[in-house]
Amino acid sequence: MTSDDSELASRLTALTRDLILIPTTDSRPAERERCFEFIQNHLDSLGSVQITSYESKGYRSLVVGPQTSEPPEILLCGHIDVIEHPDPDSYHSAIRDGRIYGPGAGDMKGADAIMLELFRTMHARHPGISLGLALTSDEEIGGKNGVRFLVEEAGLQAGIVIVPDGGSLNEVTIEEKGVLHLRVRREGHSAHGARPWLGTNALELLLERVTALRSYFAENWPIDKTADHGHWYPTCSLNIVETPNESANRIPSEASATLDIRFPPPHTVGAMLDNVASILGADCYIEPLMTADPCHLDSDPIFCEVTEAITGNPVKLIRAAGASDSRFFRKAGIPVNLSRPLVGNLHGEDEWIDINSMVTYYWICQRYIEQKLHIS
Numbered sequence: 319m320t321s322d323d324s325e326l327a328s329r330l331t332a333l334t335r336d337l338i339l340i341p342t343t344d345s346r347p348a349e350r351e352r353c354f355e356f357i358q359n360h361l362d363s364l365g366s367v368q369i370t371s372y373e374s375k376g377y378r379s380l381v382v383g384p385q386t387s388e389p390p391e392i393l394l395c396g397h398i399d400v401i402e403h404p405d406p407d408s409y410h411s412a413i414r415d416g417r418i419y420g421p422g423a424g425d426m427k428g429a430d431a432i433m434l435e436l437f438r439t440m441h442a443r444h445p446g447i448s449l450g451l452a453l454t455s456d457e458e459i460g461g462k463n464g465v466r467f468l469v470e471e472a473g474l475q476a477g478i479v480i481v482p483d484g485g486s487l488n489e490v491t492i493e494e495k496g497v498l499h500l501r502v503r504r505e506g507h508s509a510h511g512a513r514p515w516l517g518t519n520a521l522e523l524l525l526e527r528v529t530a531l532r533s534y535f536a537e538n539w540p541i542d543k544t545a546d547h548g549h550w551y552p553t554c555s556l557n558i559v560e561t562p563n564e565s566a567n568r569i570p571s572e573a574s575a576t577l578d579i580r581f582p583p584p585h586t587v588g589a590m591l592d593n594v595a596s597i598l599g600a601d602c603y604i605e606p607l608m609t610a611d612p613c614h615l616d617s618d619p620i621f622c623e624v625t626e627a628i629t630g631n632p633v634k635l636i637r638a639a640g641a642s643d644s645r646f647f648r649k650a651g652i653p654v655n656l657s658r659p660l661v662g663n664l665h666g667e668d669e670w671i672d673i674n675s676m677v678t679y680y681w682i683c684q685r686y687i688e689q690k691l692h693i694s
């Protein structure tokens with residue numbers, strides 16, 4: 319490590335740890351506000367940038383960029399929200415084995431710190447450069463009032479977006495699976511549990527159809543637990559089963575199941591939904607909670623070249639089972655570079671980010687921006 323590297327490492331580490339201390343969960347809007355204030359204070363010293371705050375249904379987003387009406391050629395994009403942990407005291411960090419451990423370290427406060435530092439440094443050095451930064455606060459619950467709002471309603475545009483929320487240091491995500499989050503409801507007829515012949519058990523009938531659906535997925539696309547990469551086939555998980563019934567001796571008249579279905583191309587939301595509906599049958603009511611088509615990210619080959627040059631290792635182009643906010647940019651035709659520093663145990667209490675890889679990722683982004691914007 320050069321002295322530049324270690325100075326950068328300590329700046330990024332301090333900023334990440336400060337961000338982790340603010341529990342920016344969905345149930346704590348005041349903490350999310352506090353985090354945005356902290357970030358804004360961080361950016362205030364830059365005289366030449368324009369800071370715009372948006373709000374949609376209680377979710378704030380911050381968009382920062384040069385003082386011009388032209389969209390930035392490169393946009394850095396992240397989210398400040400983290401998932402909820404049962405223990406409210408878990409929102410702090412520790413340094414061990416060259417890693418920062420703590421809730422949100424890897425997803426994605428470490429990456430937020432890199433983008434903030436990068437944005438500040440680049441704008442201080444080259445006032446007016448065509449580099450933007452967008453930070454949202456609802457990615458973990460779907461991005462509807464964050465990136466979707468910014469792109470579809472606030473008119474956010476960019477030449478290309480860097481989203482450090484997927485892939486790895488030498489793994490650039492080029493495709494993401496589509497999503498169907500469905501709530502399936504079945505109605506029946508209540509009766510005393512001792513006389514099932516008098517009732518219609520909504521829960522049993524629902525589970526029968528859901529089991530048929532799961533068998534359909536298992537037969538057509540069996541899950542291979544031994545493969546470590548590229549599970550590029552449709553999957554279906556039954557994640558919630560509910561009934562308003564609370565009596566052991568009553569047959570439930572209502573039940574619902576929530577499914578998480580993921581699929582690669584050429585499947586589409588429409589075709590997958592038709593398929594699922596025909597297997598579940600006409601007696602099940604299907605309510606889509608969230609849907610997204612699979613998307614190709616159209617990442618920039620120059621980003622991969624720069625990653626190879628800086629890391630000295632080849633880049634692997636990967637396909638991701640999970641979806642990210644990238645899909646909203648793709649719907650608007652904006653290409654996305656999706657990779658990130660080395661991270662692990664995402665959404666666990668011992669979530670981590672590797673500090674050296676943060677520095678490397680910083681240099682990758684910096685060189686990429688310099689090349690694209692013809693500065694040095």
Ligand SMILES: [Zn+2]
Pocket residue numbers: 397425426457483
């Ligand atoms: Zn994330």
